[in-house]
Amino acid sequence: MFDVFFLDRAEQWRARFQRLPSALQDVHFHPDFYAAHAAPPDIEAACAVLDDPRGLVLYPFLRNRITDLNLVASSETLYDIQGVPGYNGLASTSKEVAFLCEFHEQFCAYCKSTGIVAELTRLNPAMEHAELFTGTMDLQIMNRGVIVDLTVSEEDLWHHHYAHAARKQVNKGRRNGITIRLAQSPRDIACFHEIFHHTMVRNDASPDAFHPLAYFQNLATTCEAQCLFYFAEHEGQPVAVELVTHGTEIGYSFLGGTLEAAFPLAPNDILKHEIIIDLKRRGLRKFCLGGGLVPGDGIHRYKQKFSAFGDVDFLLASRIHNRERFRRLVAAWSEAYPERLGRGRGKVLPYRF
Numbered sequence: 001m002f003d004v005f006f007l008d009r010a011e012q013w014r015a016r017f018q019r020l021p022s023a024l025q026d027v028h029f030h031p032d033f034y035a036a037h038a039a040p041p042d043i044e045a046a047c048a049v050l051d052d053p054r055g056l057v058l059y060p061f062l063r064n065r066i067t068d069l070n071l072v073a074s075s076e077t078l079y080d081i082q083g084v085p086g087y088n089g090l091a092s093t094s095k096e097v098a099f100l101c102e103f104h105e106q107f108c109a110y111c112k113s114t115g116i117v118a119e120l121t122r123l124n125p126a127m128e129h130a131e132l133f134t135g136t137m138d139l140q141i142m143n144r145g146v147i148v149d150l151t152v153s154e155e156d157l158w159h160h161h162y163a164h165a166a167r168k169q170v171n172k173g174r175r176n177g178i179t180i181r182l183a184q185s186p187r188d189i190a191c192f193h194e195i196f197h198h199t200m201v202r203n204d205a206s207p208d209a210f211h212p213l214a215y216f217q218n219l220a221t222t223c224e225a226q227c228l229f230y231f232a233e234h235e236g237q238p239v240a241v242e243l244v245t246h247g248t249e250i251g252y253s254f255l256g257g258t259l260e261a262a263f264p265l266a267p268n269d270i271l272k273h274e275i276i277i278d279l280k281r282r283g284l285r286k287f288c289l290g291g292g293l294v295p296g297d298g299i300h301r302y303k304q305k306f307s308a309f310g311d312v313d314f315l316l317a318s319r320i321h322n323r324e325r326f327r328r329l330v331a332a333w334s335e336a337y338p339e340r341l342g343r344g345r346g347k348v349l350p351y352r353f
Contacts, residue, residue: 002106006046007035013047016058024091026247027226028084028124033245034060036218037084042067048110050103055094057103060084063116070336071329071351078325080118080349081111086245086252087124087288089317090132104136111321118326120348121317126250126288130315137317145291146303147310150280157276166269166305173270176234180274183229189213189220192229192241199257211255219243227254230275232267240267244275249285251275272306318348 005013013031020029027033034045047060061081072078082088092100111119121137123130125145133139149161158167183189193213200210219227226247232240239262243255253275258268272289279287289307291314292300304311320326333351334341344350 001052002048002050002103002110004046004048004110006044007031007038010035013049013058013060016047016049016051016056019056020058020091021093022248024093026091026124026127026250027223027245027252028087028089028247029058029060029091030223030226030247031060032223033226034062034084036215036223037062041065048103048107050099050106054096054099055092057093057100058091059103059107060088061119061121066117066329066351068333068336068351071332077115078329079114079116080120080352081116082120082349083122086122086254087126088121089124089127089129092129092132095131100132101136108319108321117320117322117329118349119319119321123315123317124288125312125314126252126286130317133317137319140316140318141313142316143291143314144295144300145312145314146289146300146307147312148276148287148289148307149310150276150285150287154277154280157280161306161308161310162273163305163308166273169266169269170273172266173232173268176265178239178265178267178270179233180271181231181233183220183231186217186220188231188238189216189229191238192216192231192243195238195241195259196255196257198259202260216243228275228278230271230278232271234262234265234267239265240271242271242275244279244287246279246284251279251284251287253287253289269305276306316348 010031017025017029017031038045042065044063046063047058050057061083063079063081066072066078066080126147130139152161183192190213193216197210220229226245228244228246230242230244231238240258241256242253245252245254276287289303291303292298330350340353343353347353
């Protein structure tokens with residue numbers, strides 16, 4: 001049976017999630033993580049489900065209302081859908097083609113009947129599930145990412161997966177007295193936010209990259225089982241932070257920051273190393289570090305230092321459900337905001353830029 005659960009039916013969503021095999025019980029399918037990123041009535045969390053004797057599919061998404069009156073009439077209700085920040089995709093207990101095709105057919109029919117004009121999904125590179133979308137969505141390689149294999153021994157990680165430069169910087173952090181711990185109190189979450197905000201300001205980040213303290217407080221409470229807040233400290237003072245989200249088998253480097261004055265102490269490499277060891281000891285199998293802004297940039301090369309064999313493609317999957325209305329939407333955006341054409345060029349949902 002096909003159905004779509006919004007948060008007023010979160011317990012039904014949760015029940016289906018708990019029926020998934022352990023390997024599929026990922027943070028990016030969890031109702032609490034989606035609830036933390038919803039902002040009703042314009043951004044609503046939902047999960048499309050196909051549940052029958054052949055198998056179970058979960059496809060969570062955020063339904064985003066298009067509210068710009070330069071693009072839509074006040075009497076018109078239109079949406080597009082994306083996933084939560086990070087990665088998205090399908091959780092399916094079956095790879096049977098007919099079963100997956102039926103899910104996609106029913107989901108597309110749902111979208112067309114409810115005013116959803118377009119869909120964008122950032123496929124999770126750690127789950128290798130592009131095949132679940134092949135033939136039903138347009139797939140394109142958008143970037144490269146790095147995944148650390150946590151199934152090998154700690155010695156193998158250190159000597160064969162880490163680059164010499166990473167080992168050198170980890171040892172430098174140790175010599176400088178950097179210690180690592182997890183958040184223990186609401187005050188820690190406030191400190192995390194301060195360092196994160198400091199980093200975003202220093203990097204001249206775009207407005208959508210900032211998050212208020214309430215965002216982190218919400219994650220720390222409602223998603224406590226899926227979030228780990230790590231601190232690197234020097235002489236008892238936090239100097240670098242990283243938030244790792246996780247399910248049963250995969251961890252994800254999500255958000256973080258470093259105080260500029262602490263860079264000479266090399267806190268980031270030892271922080272990354274201790275996170276890797278902690279996740280491994282918790283029984284996780286992979287740690288997804290993400291990539292850079294573009295393949296091969298400084299951020300991407302930094303992450304590669306921790307995984308000699310873990311470079312992977314990052315794919316986007318997209319689908320247009322109402323081509324004529326989408327065409328008129330983009331045309332209206334182009335006419336209303338010519339100064340944004342450069343930012344939106346080549347994007348699946350250009351009017352979101």
